[in-house]
Amino acid sequence: MAPLPLRLPSPSVPLGQRGAALATTLILLVIVTLIALGATRFVAQEEKMASGIFDRAIAFQSAEAGLRRAEALALQSTPPTAQPNNTDGVCNQTSCSGGLCAPPDADCTPRWKDSSFTGWISILSPPDVPLPVEGFYEYLGTYPNWYLCDRENPVPPNCLGRRYRVTVRAVRTPGATVILESQYQGS
Template sequence: MKARPSIHNSRGAALVVSLILLVIVTIMGVASMRGVTMQERMSSNMFDRSLAFQADEAGLRAIEPNIRNSADYPPDLAESEYIDNNCDVAACGPPNGLAGFCARPDPMCTDRWMDAGFAGWTNVPAAWLPAGTLGDLANLPQFFTEYMGQAPNWFSCEQQVPMHPNCMGERFRATIRSQATDRASTMLQATFAP
């Protein structure tokens, strides 16, 4: 004959099993809350980055029609300074040019947008921006443009003899950034040929 299990032997098992299940459910709840919090932070960061990128795009569109006059730029360095192995810093802004307008950069120097000590960043003038373009953004995007010199307007036109009168054209490079305290920072760069 088999002995029947008594009720007294299994009395505390239900309590232990229910406590273990409660701990497991609590751990799963805390883990899911952490996941939701992380997703919320990521979406907030993407929103900030999107706003900053849109400000850059609006600023770039606003400065584009205003940067195509080489007379607004400071004079370039002497040609010999561009071909030596030294970094000769080309001028930016006043007194020889408008604020944010820079002479052709020396290829031996650190690019201006990568130089933490570069002080030529200028706010995009509010008059250049259509009303309501930036919404509620606190900071205007900043920019600087560089006169890049003459370049061929189409492939190998400079090798034709005689050279076509419209072969060479001016090139301008615009760099624009949007940054605010505790917000995402973005930077755009475009090259223009009038």
């Protein structure tokens, strides 16, 4: 019997290719693309957060400088003579003059929360600070400068000091508004 001729596969005719490599590569490409898109979104969100923190920091620095300036302005002012009736259950918000306001009426919305309040004045503006700072100060009355000095007989000099509530705001962007408030007392 004669030996059978060996049949070698011809390079031009592939034996049983099924396309598994192509499908696997496409699936891996889709997975890598989804991971890259997720990372891009994460980086963009981090940049927005960093920008917001920076805007708030600039607004906070400006507001702090404005608060110190407004406290000095409050002590230079002459206290108002009109005092609201805080016990009548009716909001009697008096107007402010040059940033100085009468004591707040407990029946009213706090001035800094009241969108119709127009007593904000310019406290500081660029180039002194990065952002313009607005504010006002409310006269709260006279209070002892140290504990129980007003009960001594006679009352010592410089015992009573004028107390003010000082409020300032600095706006960098609508999302980066800083409002600071302090109670400040001087002789």
